[in-house]
Amino acid sequence: DVQLVESGGGLVQPGGSLRLSCVASGFTFSMNAMAWVRQAPGKRPEWVSSITGSGHNIYVADSVKGRFTISRDNSKNTLHLQMSSLRVGDTAVYYCAKDLSGGGVRGSFVYWGQGAPITVSS
């Protein structure tokens, strides 16, 4: 069975940094594009960033560009999201998601983790 397990969420002050991790199992991680999608309370999901299976191609939403960095370690089946200069508006549950495609990005998210809540507040 496919499993995606996020960790690293929590409470952080505005301007602070946080690193999310997502450990994947049940599929060949290096051959699948991955993504981070966030959802603020009571709001629609918001795509944050995607990365191809090889890690060579990265796509980032303008709302987080220059502040968030997606990366992956295929040797450890792990996806990361490094977040800096956090804002109150970044408060959300952050989901790791597996793209439906193979190595390329397709944008249909077939498996999701349980979510990592992040609260940005002073």
Added chain:
Amino acid sequence: DIQMTQSPSSLSASIGDRVTISCRASQGINIYLNWYQQRPGKAPTLLIYGVSSLQSGVPSRFSGSESGAGFTLTISNLQPEDAATYFCQQSHNFPYTFGQGTKLEIK
């Protein structure tokens, strides 16, 4: 950015009913339209991708289509477990964007 607009925002239906949820994109998105179901406190799950392709394991009661007015998610023979919020999403252009959601209540 491509804006995705769903209607209605909420609806209530009975067991066995057939319901439809509509989704319109602010510009052409070809066939790159997906539907998700989200139950309270849970992550979204993919129901339909590419307008009408049923994701593996999803009951055949769910179907997707395209019309001149946009895209439609149809749920036939409504079941209690279908109570959820449904989102459409375009994957034609970055940034991928979602509709505002349709909350389905079972009477």
